[in-house]
Amino acid sequence: MSAVDAAEAIPMTAKRRGAQLVMLAFAVAIVMVAYANVGLGKDGKVPAGMLTYGLGLGGVMLAAYLVLARFAPWADPLVLPLVTLVNGLGLVMIYRIEQAVPKLASASTQLFWTALGVVMFSVTLIVLRDHRALQRMTYTAGFVGLGLLILPLLPFVGREINGARIWVSVGGFSIQPGEFAKLALVIFFAGYLVAKRDVLALAGRRLLFIDLPRARDLGPVLITWVVSVGVLVLEKDLGTSLLLFGAFIAMLYIATQRTSWVLIGLLLFIGGAGVAGALFSHVGARFQVWLDPSSQALYDLPFGGSYQLMQGLFGMGSGGILGTGLGQGHPDLIPLSFSDFIFSATGEELGLTGLMALLMVYALVVERGLRTAVAARDPFSKLLAGGLSFILAWQVFIIVGGVTNLIPLTGLVTPFMSQGGSALLANWILIALLVRMSDAARRPPPQAIQDEGLTQVFKR
Amino acid sequence: MNGTLKRASVACLLMFALLMININYLQAVKADDLRKDGRNQRSFFARYQNERGMITAGGETLAKSVDVGGTFRFQRKYADGPVYAPVIGFFAPESARGIEDAANQYLDGTHPDLFVRRTVDLITSKPTRGAAVDLTLVPKAQKAAYQDMKRSGKRGAVVAIDPTTGAILTMVSVPSYDPSPMAVPDKAKAAAAYNKLNADKDEPLINRAISKTYAPGSTFKVVTSAAYLSEDSTRDVNTTVDAPDILPLPGTTIGLRNFHGESCGGRASLIDALTISCNTAFGTMGLEMGYDKLSEQSAKFGIGQPMSIPLGVVKSDIGPDEGKAALAQTSIGQRSNQMTPLQMAMVAAGVANKGKVMKPYLVNKIVSPDGDEIDAARPQELDEAITPDVADKLRQMMVNVVQNGTGTAAQLPGISVAGKTGTAETAKGAASHAWFISFAPAEDPKVAVAVFVESGSAGNDATGGLVAAPIAHDVMQAVLDR
Numbered sequence: 001m002s003a004v005d006a007a008e009a010i011p012m013t014a015k016r017r018g019a020q021l022v023m024l025a026f027a028v029a030i031v032m033v034a035y036a037n038v039g040l041g042k043d044g045k046v047p048a049g050m051l052t053y054g055l056g057l058g059g060v061m062l063a064a065y066l067v068l069a070r071f072a073p074w075a076d077p078l079v080l081p082l083v084t085l086v087n088g089l090g091l092v093m094i095y096r097i098e099q100a101v102p103k104l105a106s107a108s109t110q111l112f113w114t115a116l117g118v119v120m121f122s123v124t125l126i127v128l129r130d131h132r133a134l135q136r137m138t139y140t141a142g143f144v145g146l147g148l149l150i151l152p153l154l155p156f157v158g159r160e161i162n163g164a165r166i167w168v169s170v171g172g173f174s175i176q177p178g179e180f181a182k183l184a185l186v187i188f189f190a191g192y193l194v195a196k197r198d199v200l201a202l203a204g205r206r207l208l209f210i211d212l213p214r215a216r217d218l219g220p221v222l223i224t225w226v227v228s229v230g231v232l233v234l235e236k237d238l239g240t241s242l243l244l245f246g247a248f249i250a251m252l253y254i255a256t257q258r259t260s261w262v263l264i265g266l267l268l269f270i271g272g273a274g275v276a277g278a279l280f281s282h283v284g285a286r287f288q289v290w291l292d293p294s295s296q297a298l299y300d301l302p303f304g305g306s307y308q309l310m311q312g313l314f315g316m317g318s319g320g321i322l323g324t325g326l327g328q329g330h331p332d333l334i335p336l337s338f339s340d341f342i343f344s345a346t347g348e349e350l351g352l353t354g355l356m357a358l359l360m361v362y363a364l365v366v367e368r369g370l371r372t373a374v375a376a377r378d379p380f381s382k383l384l385a386g387g388l389s390f391i392l393a394w395q396v397f398i399i400v401g402g403v404t405n406l407i408p409l410t411g412l413v414t415p416f417m418s419q420g421g422s423a424l425l426a427n428w429i430l431i432a433l434l435v436r437m438s439d440a441a442r443r444p445p446p447q448a449i450q451d452e453g454l455t456q457v458f459k460r
Numbered sequence: 461m462n463g464t465l466k467r468a469s470v471a472c473l474l475m476f477a478l479l480m481i482n483i484n485y486l487q488a489v490k491a492d493d494l495r496k497d498g499r500n501q502r503s504f505f506a507r508y509q510n511e512r513g514m515i516t517a518g519g520e521t522l523a524k525s526v527d528v529g530g531t532f533r534f535q536r537k538y539a540d541g542p543v544y545a546p547v548i549g550f551f552a553p554e555s556a557r558g559i560e561d562a563a564n565q566y567l568d569g570t571h572p573d574l575f576v577r578r579t580v581d582l583i584t585s586k587p588t589r590g591a592a593v594d595l596t597l598v599p600k601a602q603k604a605a606y607q608d609m610k611r612s613g614k615r616g617a618v619v620a621i622d623p624t625t626g627a628i629l630t631m632v633s634v635p636s637y638d639p640s641p642m643a644v645p646d647k648a649k650a651a652a653a654y655n656k657l658n659a660d661k662d663e664p665l666i667n668r669a670i671s672k673t674y675a676p677g678s679t680f681k682v683v684t685s686a687a688y689l690s691e692d693s694t695r696d697v698n699t700t701v702d703a704p705d706i707l708p709l710p711g712t713t714i715g716l717r718n719f720h721g722e723s724c725g726g727r728a729s730l731i732d733a734l735t736i737s738c739n740t741a742f743g744t745m746g747l748e749m750g751y752d753k754l755s756e757q758s759a760k761f762g763i764g765q766p767m768s769i770p771l772g773v774v775k776s777d778i779g780p781d782e783g784k785a786a787l788a789q790t791s792i793g794q795r796s797n798q799m800t801p802l803q804m805a806m807v808a809a810g811v812a813n814k815g816k817v818m819k820p821y822l823v824n825k826i827v828s829p830d831g832d833e834i835d836a837a838r839p840q841e842l843d844e845a846i847t848p849d850v851a852d853k854l855r856q857m858m859v860n861v862v863q864n865g866t867g868t869a870a871q872l873p874g875i876s877v878a879g880k881t882g883t884a885e886t887a888k889g890a891a892s893h894a895w896f897i898s899f900a901p902a903e904d905p906k907v908a909v910a911v912f913v914e915s916g917s918a919g920n921d922a923t924g925g926l927v928a929a930p931i932a933h934d935v936m937q938a939v940l941d942r
Binding site: 250253254255257294299310313314315316317318319320321330333347351352355356359360362363366367370373374379382383386389390393394396397400401404405406 | 461462463464465466467468469471472473475476478479480482483484486487488490491492493494495497499500501502503505
């Protein structure tokens with residue numbers, strides 16, 4: 001084996017920072033054109049605030065890029081531009097919806113939260129030099145996650161908005177701790193599963209065609225299930241419940257390679273959903289709406305009917321393949337067009353074409369994250385990167401599938417698009433973690449010194 | 461863990477694939493259903509977003525969209541609403557009627573003929589505008605007819621046709637309505653206005669000229685004469701037929717009498733029979749020819765077919781073959797014989813045009829927003845109902861009706877007019893429908909008219925000659941003076 005072969009065996013990853021900067025500029029440019037488009041579509045003028053928003057977003061993203069270039073130079077070059085694009089389009093949509101329903105949507109607030117999100121992104125990258133430090137905080141993360149989940153239930157601080165008790169209000173600010181709990185719990189799952197995966201993967205016996213785990217190993221699954229059902233029942237938050245449980249099952253499967261866990265998870269989920277549907281009218285109603293959203297009786301229900309969903313679908317249908325064009329649709333007709341239904345409002349104005357591109361961008365972010373997981377060198381990183389990527393995809397699937405009636409509608413934030421600070425901050429931290437791990441995964445290992453001969457050459 | 465991670469990636473891709481398939485289904489396959497759903501307010505808003513084309517006639521603007529700004533930017537305004545409403549209809553929040561409905565694709569700019577222009581507008585980012593629809597109506601005649609009918613509170617219809625082309629010059633239906641309240645961009649208000657009109661027992665929303673049929677009475681004798689003359693080319697205006705005071709109806713105990721029980725002198729020439737409108741003479745002709753001959757002749761005038769002008773026209777019908785007694789009554793325009801006023805105008809026009817019946821039409825041309833002509837009417841022959849020779853004989857007979865008979869009220873100074881009155885019994889003891897069909901000038905016809913006045917709306921003694929002929933006079937005058 002010659003030295004030349006050995007050099008090829010360890011592929012050099014390129015930093016590609018130049019490409020990243022160009023793509024970032026391109027993403028900001030698309031967003032600025034979209035801003036201009038809103039004004040031109042609405043009243044034939046380029047909006048006055050376009051430069052402020054454009055330069056604001058551009059400046060914030062440049063800062064993010066500089067931090068990334070300094071503190072995670074080997075990171076995947078695609079992730080930041082892609083997220084910038086989605087975040088920017090979300091800003092444009094909120095700006096556009098603000099024109100229609102000024103009381104509910106505010107683009108300047110969202111831009112502020114975006115900037116704060118980028119600050120969190122930067123802080124995470126700067127402070128967390130080695131993400132494996134998180135592995136040492138497995139149980140801390142678990143408790144923090146649980147605590148955050150329970151927080152809205154506490155008297156005085158907890159708030160119920162739109163029927164779901166998922167808000168905490170502190171000194172005028174309302175935050176959704178569930179979004180942060182999501183991160184903490186994925187970290188906990190990763191750490192826990194890395195520690196226990198051998199026993200979860202190997203112990204058990206074979207029944208028919210499937211390897212069943214031991215009864216005592218079912219404990220953690222059952223606890224997660226109970227917590228999820230608790231969230232569902234006590235906070236009436238179907239979305240978060242589904243999100244956490246699904247993510248846990250996926251990570252369990254990634255860690256143990258056991259299909260039986262997925263089956264057990266599915267059975268528990270179906271059982272839980274069935275019982276909840278029978279016991280709680282709001283869960284059952286969602287299911288009925290899913291089966292027949294256009295039914296006039298369900299449409300006319302004052303609460304929990306199909307009115308919102310149908311208005312979203314009407315918007316998407318009216319948008320058709322090419323959409324009405326930004327500024328020319330009717331987001332005012334879609335309830336919650338700035339939050340849960342922002343995907344429908346986008347579909348009306350950008351059409352099928354725009355939504356396909358948007359989903360493609362989400363899919364690319366997720367696949368870059370999973371690629372990081374595959375390339376990562378230790379089990380904890382693999383599981384954490386895999387879990388974070390999966391939970392992002394899963395969240396998009398739940399909310400987008402919900403508003404397009406692919407699955408029953410459960411309220412969740414559309415990552416990086418819906419109006420709301422907590423979700424933006426949490427998701428920017430999630431991206432920072434992925435960037436940090438991709439930096440570690442792509443950083444070339446110490447190079448062999450030529451003179452030391454063939455014994456130094458190894459193949460991973 | 462890489463194996464399971466790769467499987468998880470596939471699962472993620474699958475989720476995105478499902479989402480993508482679903483939005484393709486929603487926005488491409490199901491989009492039209494969602495767009496058209498009555499609960500989707502967008503179609504309602506969209507109706508007011510683009511400038512809808514004008515509707516014009518004879519240089520006058522009858523309907524146009526006015527830019528008022530705001531959510532409902534272009535609103536529809538009608539000039540002389542009630543005069544034209546039965547033809548033009550209205551553009552309501554969720555529906556449309558009349559020409560507004562029938563020519564909607566031109567008016568809102570979605571017609572395939574306008575595709576190139578729409579594409580150019582899209583590229584040059586100009587808003588889509590609809591094309592203008594120019595009608596064949598003659599405003600002067602239309603107004604004259606409407607005023608005549610309305611003045612004395614009559615119900616009925618007036619139709620005037622250009623016999624050589626089939627262009628409809630006048631189409632009035634009374635009572636009419638104001639289309640404006642239905643054209644407001646407010647579903648509830650428009651619906652309330654509509655429901656009020658719909659509940660009116662005088663049925664103002666019905667276009668009596670084309671949407672309903674009535675017994676034509678003696679005006680139908682023109683068709684019977686046409687059949688009788690066509691059956692044997694040796695017959696002419698002086699051919700005589702039996703015209704007893706009472707024509708026994710085969711198989712019944714009653715007989716067919718003349719109007720007010722008058723006598724036609726036992727035997728009458730065709731010209732005399734038509735001039736004094738002798739029922740028994742035409743009953744005899746009908747019995748002599750048989751049902752099939754009469755039915756065949758009727759079909760050649762267009763009777764028995766629904767039409768589109770482009771408004772829908774219900775079919776006129778002489779009724780089924782119900783035996784000899786019924787046939788005698790059918791021959792004088794009674795029994796199951798039911799005609800639209802438009803159909804009777806076509807009969808007059810067919811005779812006027814040397815036997816050729818032209819297809820009636822309302823749209824003269826379509827004009828693009830920039831003033832280019834996109835499409836223009838092409839007159840089409842419906843059928844040759846009678847030979848020019850028979851047409852000439854009928855013309856002589858009808859001229860005599862106006863000169864010496866029941867239709868003297870339709871005479872025009874210096875112009876010879878051909879016509880036929882009709883007074884149709886509707887029920888025992890009830891007032892009759894009054895009819896008049898005519899064309900002028902008799903030698904070189906420019907206009908054919910049918911006037912129909914519904915029973916009871918013009919007194920109990922209404923006859924075609926007294927009530928309907930003067931209106932025909934005014935309409936013909938207006939058309940010839942234009």
